[in-house]
Amino acid sequence: MTVIAASEIRGQTATSDKALKAALGQWLDSPPRRIDRLILQCLLAAAPLKPQVQPNCGLYLASAHPARANMGALLEAVCVQHKQPKPFEFVNSVSNAAGFYIAQQLGIEGPNLFIGAGEQVWAQLQALANLDLQDGLIEQALLLVCDERGDFSVQALLLEGPCERGASFAELSADIEVQRISL
Amino acid sequence: MTPVYLQRSALDCALGASLEEAASNLLAGQQPRGDVFKLHEVQEPRRYLGASGPAGNLDERLDRCLAAVLDREPRALDDCLLIVASTSLDINELEALTRAQQGFAPEDSTHLDHLAAELRQRWGFACAFTLNTACTSAANGLLYGARLIAAGQYARVLVLSFETPSTIAMQGFGALGLTSPSGQYRPFHPERDGLLLGEAYATCLLSGEPGEAPLARLLGGFSACDTSSLTTTREDGSHIHWVMQQALRSAGCTAEQIALVKLHGTATGANDEAESNGMRLLYGERMPTLSLLKPWLGHTLGACGLSESLLLLKALQLGPLPGVSYASEAMLPFSAEPQSLAADSLLLANFFGFGGNNASLILQGCAQGDSA
Numbered sequence: 001m002t003v004i005a006a007s008e009i010r011g012q013t014a015t016s017d018k019a020l021k022a023a024l025g026q027w028l029d030s031p032p033r034r035i036d037r038l039i040l041q042c043l044l045a046a047a048p049l050k051p052q053v054q055p056n057c058g059l060y061l062a063s064a065h066p067a068r069a070n071m072g073a074l075l076e077a078v079c080v081q082h083k084q085p086k087p088f089e090f091v092n093s094v095s096n097a098a099g100f101y102i103a104q105q106l107g108i109e110g111p112n113l114f115i116g117a118g119e120q121v122w123a124q125l126q127a128l129a130n131l132d133l134q135d136g137l138i139e140q141a142l143l144l145v146c147d148e149r150g151d152f153s154v155q156a157l158l159l160e161g162p163c164e165r166g167a168s169f170a171e172l173s174a175d176i177e178v179q180r181i182s183l
Numbered sequence: 184m185t186p187v188y189l190q191r192s193a194l195d196c197a198l199g200a201s202l203e204e205a206a207s208n209l210l211a212g213q214q215p216r217g218d219v220f221k222l223h224e225v226q227e228p229r230r231y232l233g234a235s236g237p238a239g240n241l242d243e244r245l246d247r248c249l250a251a252v253l254d255r256e257p258r259a260l261d262d263c264l265l266i267v268a269s270t271s272l273d274i275n276e277l278e279a280l281t282r283a284q285q286g287f288a289p290e291d292s293t294h295l296d297h298l299a300a301e302l303r304q305r306w307g308f309a310c311a312f313t314l315n316t317a318c319t320s321a322a323n324g325l326l327y328g329a330r331l332i333a334a335g336q337y338a339r340v341l342v343l344s345f346e347t348p349s350t351i352a353m354q355g356f357g358a359l360g361l362t363s364p365s366g367q368y369r370p371f372h373p374e375r376d377g378l379l380l381g382e383a384y385a386t387c388l389l390s391g392e393p394g395e396a397p398l399a400r401l402l403g404g405f406s407a408c409d410t411s412s413l414t415t416t417r418e419d420g421s422h423i424h425w426v427m428q429q430a431l432r433s434a435g436c437t438a439e440q441i442a443l444v445k446l447h448g449t450a451t452g453a454n455d456e457a458e459s460n461g462m463r464l465l466y467g468e469r470m471p472t473l474s475l476l477k478p479w480l481g482h483t484l485g486a487c488g489l490s491e492s493l494l495l496l497k498a499l500q501l502g503p504l505p506g507v508s509y510a511s512e513a514m515l516p517f518s519a520e521p522q523s524l525a526a527d528s529l530l531l532a533n534f535f536g537f538g539g540n541n542a543s544l545i546l547q548g549c550a551q552g553d554s555a
Contacts, residue, residue, distance in 0.1 A: 059408070063295060064294055064295060064296070065292055065294065065295060066292065066295060068289040068292045069289070071287070071292060072288070072291075072292075074355075075281040075351070076286060076287055078223065078278070078351050078354050078355075079278050079281040079282045079287075079350060080281060080285050080286060082223045083223055083224055084354050084357065085354055085355045086358075091355075091359070091413055091414055091537055093355075094270050094352070094355065094484075094537055095413060095414075095537030095538030096317060096538040096540060097413060097537075097538055099316075099408065099538060100410065100413055100538040103408045103410045103539070104410035108408070109407065109408070109410075110407060111406050112316070112406075112407065112408035112539070113323060113406075114314070114315050115296075115314050116294065116295030116299060116312060116315070117295065117296060118294075118313075120310060124310075124312050127336060128327055130334075131327065131334060134334070135184075135330075137405075137429075
């Protein structure tokens with residue numbers, strides 16, 4: 001296994017969605033519209049790896065939380081104001097929307113999985129990606145982990161070939177230069 | 184792919200509080216009644232197909248579901264991975280909290296993996312994670328769980344999948360114009376007018392060993408993302424066709440060997456059109472037996488990969504599947520008559536979802552009492 005590229009974005013609780021959109025515009029020609037904070041964060045971590053991503057790639061994404069603002073807007077509209085939810089807020093909440101937009105923007109055609117980020121998230125993402133890599137379904141795997149507890153970070157790794165296990169992003173990316181974005 | 188057994192299973196759904204009851208009711212043609220709710224603002228009525236089992240909070244329902252599968256042979260679970268496959272997770276609890284405090288603060292948000300982590304701790308699973316790929320969540324849980332066993336990562340995998348009666352889901356699908364105003368759930372009917380949502384709690388223990396009474400063997404499958412639209416797949420059916428082909432290849436079988444295709448069949452305009460086109464690309468006009476299960480369960484969203492697979496497989500063990508009452512008008516060649524199939528038939532099951540998620544599974548039923 002080779003980790004061929006890695007990126008990491010870090011931002012603060014106060015970093016606005018507008019600032020995330022502006023940063024994303026530097027990487028993508030036509031970023032999608034009507035997307036939530038989780039999608040913005042994940043796209044921003046994946047975008048720097050776009051030049052190295054091939055179509056025959058799988059996407060394995062994990063997040064500790066949903067997009068909280070989107071979830072709050074949905075809950076308040078439906079449960080307090082007794083309104084129908086806005087369609088794009090609802091669809092973003094029930095689909096693997098972040099994975100969809102990353103695949104669309106990076107031209108990824110393989111499997112696309114989303115898991116909750118628990119204590120063993122990197123091992124779990126590697127185990128899922130290894131199945132597809134070892135069976136020859138894909139040639140590359142893009143792994144992303146989003147964490148927003150106060151300040152936020154998204155870490156991304158692009159792999160070629162089945163990988164030796166690593167317990168953390170730091171361990172897995174130790175041998176390559178990590179593209180870092182701070183907001 | 185190395186075949187993996189669906190060793191033990193349980194289901195609580197609109198058709199019955201147990202898998203056996205639900206399958207018996209399906210074969211008897213007993214339609215679920217459902218409840219009525221109103222869409223906010225427009226105040227239009229819609230039907231919802233709630234589960235039949237005893238009420239209780241989510242922890243109680245999930246524990247009951249696990250106990251139905253695990254208590255028959257108490258054994259340590261330190262060789263077993265738990266995959267929680269659901270789109271609703273704890274949303275009903277968050278909805279109740281929001282109503283009670285008339286608002287929702289960011290700190291009220293729960294960790295996406297907390298149910299899996301709590302169940303792991305309470306039951307002693309070796310490991311656990313939550314999988315959410317919209318309406319393919321359970322199908323992907325089965326597929327990747329089986330492949331983790333085949334790869335020697337775990338001896339057993341338990342897939343737990345559920346969809347609760349979430350107000351956000353009911354109102355959200357209504358806001359998208361995807362729920363049926365007529366209350367009739369008629370996939371592939373030319374005058375279909377949308378879906379009915381359903382509640383379900385389903386679980387399945389996967390193992391390389393058949394156990395005493397396996398339901399089926401999972402022979403293969405494939406899952407990929409169609410990036411053409413967040414809410415629909417390509418209407419020409421090309422992506423669905425490709426996914427079905429890849430699933431067949433992974434199982435080492437041909438389309439002609441398939442005795443029955445379980446269609447996704449949401450009864451929404453675009454999905455049924457795309458699936459019809461995908462089926463024609465794979466089969467032309469000569470198709471195997473076709474099966475629809477959402478009219479009996481409702482669309483159980485992330486759980487449909489498990490709720491529909493289990494119901495179909497158990498029903499095949501018990502008798503002929505019911506015909507489709509509107510077969511002569513349908514877009515695909517359904518049978519109006521009950522369909523008898525050998526219990527060990529090869530099946531292809533389709534599951535598609537928002538986010539471009541398309542998945543197909545290849546299963547082979549086991550005859551009742553067959554442990555070989």
